Amino acid sequence: MADFQKWRRSESAQGLFLISPTLGFALLLLAVPLIMVVALSFWTQDYLTLDRTFTTANYQTAWTEPMYQYLMARSLKISIFVTAVTVLVAYPVAYFISFHVAPKRKAMWIFLITIPFWTSYLMRIFLWKVILGYNGVINGTLTGLGIIDEPLSFILYNQNAVVITLAHAWIPFAILPIFVALERVDRSLIEAAEDLGDSGLRRFFRVTLPLSMPGVIAATIIVFIPTIGDYVTPRLVGGPNGLMISNMIELQFKKANNAPLGAALAISAMGIVTFFALVFLWMNRKYVRGPS
Amino acid sequence: MTQKIIRLSKLDKFYGEFQALSQINLDIQTGEFFSLLGPSGCGKTTLLRAIAGFETLSSGSLHIDGVSMDGVPANKRPTNMVFQSYAIFPHMSVAENIAYGLKARKLPKAEIKASVAEAINMVGLEGFDDRASHALSGGQRQRVALARALVLKPRVLLLDEPLSALDKKLREQMQSELRRLQRAVGITFVLVTHDQEEALTMSDRIAVMFDGKIEQVASPQILYGKPSNRKVAAFIGMMNFLDAKVLTTSGDNVEVEVQSLGKLTLPLAQATGGLNGCNSVGVRPEMLTILMGSQTSEREIEAEVTEVYYYGDMTYYDVKLPAKEDPITVTMRNTAGREVLEVGAKARVGWSTSSLLLLK
Known part of the structure; x- marks a missing residue:
């Protein structure tokens, strides 16, 4: 009893008490559903009833059926593409704010970058439909100027549209970690590189870029992980060729009435995301520690 | 025959309204250990950075080895710098740090390796080649910064308060080591410091700066023994001042009325900065x-x-x-x-x- 009293007053107990609402919330709404999905993926749907005998058949289907392999590969391809575009566009913006904006204006620039968040993501998707559509802003302008005779059809309802829409949505999230990493680069190191004979481009690749890699990797993780499982963007602007694995998971849970297979697909996708996340974390550790 | 490696003439530097350097005229001889000494904010670091190429001049000219440095960026100047913070690249090992400038010159690998080994030897860091820079002490970081700059065999080595971050004992050790190194390599060293003792013990010549102006350029003995004005005299070592009034001059002598000491006749040579405007006696x-x-x-x-x-x-x-x-x-x-x-x-x-x- 005395031990319990002592424990109750300890710092760790107070810490646990403080996080308990969040912890309870997370357990109830994240861990429990996740465990349910994992359990579900080892069962079988038998028309209206669930057969609860353990089976790996769903995973075998998920990993061998060409259609699922194809959709998984496409999801990976699209999210790698989105991540690459996002980071490549975000880096120069972050670099500009960190190196060329007066210190007292930096906060304002970061604030301006968050302005897109004032509009809901769904609204932004619909706006991209208006911009990219058959009778949309781009086609209207190009036909109006006489550059093209017929509206372009390859810009909406395909993978390009998914990449453009997702990249636009995620760029602010990528700018922030890269900006923070660049802010932490000691400017005297860049001067030292110049002093030792490197031109601007060479000192960027030998000093600035390697030292800002933790930010680049953080941005990559932040963009890559959510986009691989994105559901709403491919659904609204992807068309039939732009569908991704999450759309198939939804299909299995609903129309196809095969929740266990949907669960197996979901868990498989999670496994792949986890693998990539670990690779990024390993890369980050390498850059943070430097040569040992 | 002594040659001027650095020639500064009528150099001005403005930051907006603020004048950081004003009408700097200075010659630095080849192979000497030269110090820029002054209190913080006197412009000595700005002057050093101007020589290195990190500050553009508002007006005036800067020649290194007879070549005008107007429009020459820092990476093309025959100078190398030891930064106050040492600026050791954190993502590179000791050897990679020292090899940085050699790689920038795209020298063959074998040559780089040999030069790096020689430089590591010179600063006494044998066995530290693969050590990560964050695992180095202050004194070791200082040596890496020195080796990294000296391995390029610059015409001039610029040192920006390189000893200020070290504790007293290590600082004294590094002072004599820097001096020994400078004699061994024969490269012109330009040192910025606010520590008058450091400047006196290490330098061949010293420029004393106040408020963006050079007050006196002289050897340590002359600077201490014959300061050109009260400001310099007060900054270098301790000096007692007594009010004085010049009465008459006759030939090589001057008659002065000195506070507490009374009427005296002094040789004109003891008015080290000229007789004009003299109003005190220092001892x-x-x-x-x-x-x-x-x-x-x-x-x-x-x-x-x-x-x-x-x-x-x-x-x-x-x-x-x-x-x-x-x-x-x-x-x-x-x-x-x-x-x-x-x-x-x-x-x-x-x-x-x-x-x-x-x-x-």
Whole structure:
């Protein structure tokens, strides 16, 4: 009893008490559903009833059926593409704010970058439909100027549209970690590189870029992980060729009435995301520690 | 034959309205250990960075080795710098840091390896090649920064307060090591420092700077013994000042009326910065003596001890002269048989006319 009293007053107990609402919330709404999905993926749907005998058949289907392999590969391809575009566009913006904006204006620039968040993501998707559509802003302008005779059809309802829409949505999230990493680069190191004979481009690749890699990797993780499982963007602007694995998971849970297979697909996708996340974390550790 | 490696002429630097450097004229000789000395904010670092190519000049000219540096970026100048923070690349090992500039020159691998090994030897970091930079002590980082710059065999090595981050003992050790290194490699060193002792012990010549202007350029002995004005005299070592008024000049002598000491005739040479505007007399504390018993001196004056600072080997006395409000300082070596006076004691202070400087 005395031990319990002592424990109750300890710092760790107070810490646990403080996080308990969040912890309870997370357990109830994240861990429990996740465990349910994992359990579900080892069962079988038998028309209206669930057969609860353990089976790996769903995973075998998920990993061998060409259609699922194809959709998984496409999801990976699209999210790698989105991540690459996002980071490549975000880096120069972050670099500009960190190196060329007066210190007292930096906060304002970061604030301006968050302005897109004032509009809901769904609204932004619909706006991209208006911009990219058959009778949309781009086609209207190009036909109006006489550059093209017929509206372009390859810009909406395909993978390009998914990449453009997702990249636009995620760029602010990528700018922030890269900006923070660049802010932490000691400017005297860049001067030292110049002093030792490197031109601007060479000192960027030998000093600035390697030292800002933790930010680049953080941005990559932040963009890559959510986009691989994105559901709403491919659904609204992807068309039939732009569908991704999450759309198939939804299909299995609903129309196809095969929740266990949907669960197996979901868990498989999670496994792949986890693998990539670990690779990024390993890369980050390498850059943070430097040569040992 | 001495040659001028660096020539600065009528150099100005403005930051907006603020003038950081004003009308700097300075020649630095090939192979000398030159120091820029001054209090913080005097523009010495700005001047060093201007030589390195990190600051653009508002006006004036800068020549290194006879070549105008106008429009020449830092990476194309024959100078290398040891930064105050050392600026060791954190993502590289010791050897990679030292090889950085050699790689920038795209030298063959074998040559880089040999040069790096030689440089590591020179600064005494054998066995540290693969050490990560964050696992180095302050003194080791300093050596890496030195090796990284010297391995490129620059015409001029610029050092921006390289010792200020080290503790006292290590600082003294690095002072003598820097001096030894400079003699060994024969490269011109330009050192920025606010520590007058550091400048005096290490340099061949020193430029003293105040408020963006160079006040005096001279060897350590001349700077200490014959400062050109009151500001320099007060900054380098300790100096007692007495009000003085120039009465007449005759030939090589000048007659002055000095506070407490009375009317004196001094050689004109003791007006080290010229006679114009002289209004005080300076005398170093060690040039004064507290006379004991039957000791005599060329001149002497009665004074009262107001404060005693006992340092073991030395005693510093604050003594009050008649007709002078602030006390002056006298330093005495505690030789055998010399007693340490107490506060309030009467003292006979011995002095000589030859140790007085006439300053403006």
